[in-house]
Amino acid sequence: MATNADRYPLLSGIESPADLRAMPESDLPAVCEEIRRFLIDHLSVNPGHFASSMGAVELTVALHYVFNTPYDRIVWDVGHQAYGHKILTGRRDRFVDNRKFGGLSGFPNPDESIYDTFMAGHASNSISAALGMAVATTLQGETPRRNIVAVIGDASISGGLAFEGINNAANTPNNMLVILNDNDMSIDDNVGSLNSYLAHLTTSRPYNRIRYRLYRLLRRLHLISEGKKDRILRFNNSLKALLTKQHNIFEGLNIRYFGPFDGHDIHTIVRVLRDIRDMDGPRLLHLRTIKGKGYAPAESNPTPWHAPGRFDPATGAREAEKKKDTPSPMKYQDVFGHTLLELARKDPKIVAITAAMASGTSISTMQRVFPDRVFDVGISEGHALTFAGGLAKEGMRPVVGIYSSFLQRAYDNLIHDIAILRLPVTLCIDRAGLVGEDGVTHHGIFDLSYLRAVPNLIVAAPSDAETLRALMYAAIGSTPVGPFAIRYPRGSSDITALPCDTPEPLPIGRGRQLRFGADASIVTIGTIASEADAAIRSLHSAGIEAAHFDMIFLKPLDTALLDRAAASGAPVITVEDGTVNGGLGSAVAEYFAEKGYTNPLVCLGIPDRYVTQGSIAQLRRLCGIDADSIAVAVREAVLKSKEK
Secondary structure, eight states: OOOHHHHOTTGGGOSSHHHHHTSOGGGHHHHHHHHHHHHHHHHTTSOOOOHHHHHTHHHHHHHHHHSOTTTSEEEESSSTTOHHHHIIIIITTTGGGTTSTTSOOSSOOTTTOTTOOSOOSSTTOHHHHHHHHHHHHHHTTOSSOOOEEEEEETTGGGSHHHHHHHHHHTTSOOOOEEEEEEOSBSSSBOOSHHHHHHHHOOOOHHHHHHHHHHHHHHHHTTOOOHHHHHHHHHHHHHHHHHHHSOOOHHHHTTOEEEEEEETTOHHHHHHHHHHHTTOSSOEEEEEEOOTTTTOHHHHHOTTTTSSOOSBOTTTOOBHHHHGGGSOOOOBHHHHHHHHHHHHHHHOTTEEEEESSOHHHHTTHHHHHHOGGGEEEOOSOHHHHHHHHHHHHHTTOEEEEEEEHHHHGGGHHHHIIIIITTTOOOEEEEESOBOOSTTOTTTOBOSHHHHHHTSTTOEEEOOSSHHHHHHHHHHHTSSSOOSOEEEEOOSSBOSOSSOOSSOOOOOOTTOOEEEEOOSSEEEEEESTTHHHHHHHHHHHHHTTOOEEEEEOOEEETTOHHHHHHHHTTOOOEEEEEEEESSSSHHHHHHHHHHHHTOOOOEEEEEEOSSOOOOOOHHHHHHHHTOSHHHHHHHHHHHHHHHHHO
């Protein structure tokens, strides 16, 4: 097997961007080639976000070559494309543990490296964060000048926060550079008028080339000054709009626009960055790139190659495709998708909304059959909920499929535009609880807590696939009951195929007792019930008989079931796959206090801290909600109770 130096002769000598900057520019294409080879070698066996990072290699190399990082700041948006950045900034040899427990985060994280300037994981925040940094460096009078660069994709720039950042960048004195990495893709195909605009925005290549050369000449001749730049810019924008009959949205905001340029021509990117690096005022550099660049299977079919899992580098065969030939448990998202289609066939008023996650949520299942009744609003979670509210107000039955951590961005929309009016919008919340290798920014651990606080909202979590279907029938397939939130985890369910029978809608606010026992009561919500069940079986072998109550609903709470759990006076242990603050445990504690119950109460859940990346099993153990930890907590509670 070839050594690193044999396979990556240039890359193996880069321990920091300073080493990269010491190289002649002629070596940069070879460095880019080695980074792509490195990504293919590593991500084929240790999966991660593949296509985005492959498409941003030249951009990444050019940024670290031209800018004096880490003194100059690079702010990545989302961070799916930042693997090359990690490799160049001293983390090459640690990349084997990328996204693993105790290893590198899958996203830029300032706690991990000084080169990671801001938290990345959710889209559209880079421009606002970079603007704040740019203003701060000006106010503090830092010398030499500190350059601030925001790197944002064409999908992320459609988010409302990005628009707010651009608008304020145009009106706030700053020297920020925004780089638009335009590959005409997010995870699924981009949607919306801005995407169409970017796809057709050429700014007249001959015009752009002449303008750029003229700018460089005037700059060398010192004929462009800061005092004249705004008038020149406005005149230039007006003249271009007149001649080309095309108005540039960025130049319309008085943000100087350069491009589009070929995002895979490393020498052009380096030259342009050097030319515009020290300009004053906000600028935007538009680069056209190809998602998956350098690996043919990813270039031809970028959606599944966003995060392809393990694959054969030689053939491009993905392990996920091989598994299709053998029966395997359905994912919860697919149970949702097929059940949604089942319901949509029966009721033409059912419509579905996704925020750029049609395949990730499996809303694509309905989209293929009823494309006119499925709306992909792009990375616009707040709009998705308010749009759903408008649909519901006029008699439709909207279903919003959304990741738990992304729903956080639409909390006000949920309260103001849905819950106050008691509109029948159903939120099907995917990736709830611990999500594994995507880590701290993607864990869906706050939804139970923040949803429980909203009046008029029903909040439920199924413990299995059958219950998920029954909850969907209760929320969507029956008489509207108002806003309804159903949360379920990422990953495999407990069934391999949908049952033929139509489920009975669950009574609202009704849980169930799964096991009987007098020594303790375990109260759970959601699929963490499987860990509780395993704990109960191990406790039985130790002579402890624990009852198991599956609440199903967090709101309204099944108080009759809690009365039954408290009746014996034995310890009560609550378990949830969410933050321990404000969720099920808090609800039970409040109810017990109200009723005057004196049972010893132990609340297990995600501790009051942010959780790293790792496998679900590792993270449940870390948080004390795996079967062994639950069993230990029950034994200790029972022992203390008997000692009293």
